[in-house]
Amino acid sequence: MKRFHVHLNVADLPTSVRFYSALFASSPDVLKPDYAKWMLDEPRVNFAISNTGRAPGIDHLGIQAESSEELAELGVRLDAAGGSVVPEEAAVCCYARSDKAWTEDPQGTRWETFHTQGEATTYYAGEKACATDGATCTPEPQAMKPRLVAGASCCAPQSGCC
Template structure:
């Protein structure tokens, strides 16, 4: 079953954690110095906030799935919707290991579809800046190209890296 995902950038992590803890009547499922996440059943959402130096507001929206097969199905739906789909395999982001697909809607809102298969000890991998901006684990899709070599460690900006 899919779970809706919202990731907000916040200016004051502690104040935001206090606010959302009260709003959701639950403590964060994950709490780090720069990040917090609630995995809620009602509503069924993966709600994350971070204070990683980006402007406050919506960072990206997404759908979390339970399997690689569901991720592949969503990837096909993203391709059918149009725009560039950027895959990231076995990436470290938001203290988790995941396979992902990124795109942007017609207004430029970043969308992430992902399947998480493990925990990580860091917010992003040391080489995450290659695939993403490094601050929020979200690529600038417009400047990205899908990776050609499946063995490569990341997708890359068209002008650099892989």
């Protein structure tokens, strides 16, 4: 079963953690100096906030898959929706290791589909972060220079970093 994902940039993490902990009647499942995440079952959502220097507000929306097969299904849907799809395999982001695909909706809202394989000790992989801006793990699909990947139905970043 998939889980909806919301990631907000916040100006003051401790104040925001207090607010969302009260709203959700739950402490964060992950709490770091620059990041917090609640894995809620009612409603079924992966809600994350971070303070990494970006303007407060919605950073991106997404769908978290529970398996590689679900992620592949979501990739087909992203392809059918149109626009640039930017795959990101073995990404280290938000203190997790995940395979991802990114796109933007017609309004420019960034969408992430991902399957998490485990935890990571850092927020992002720094210079090794493929298809990311290095600060929030969210690529700008329009800024990417995708190239067709042989045998694939979508595109991969030109950087060749993965």
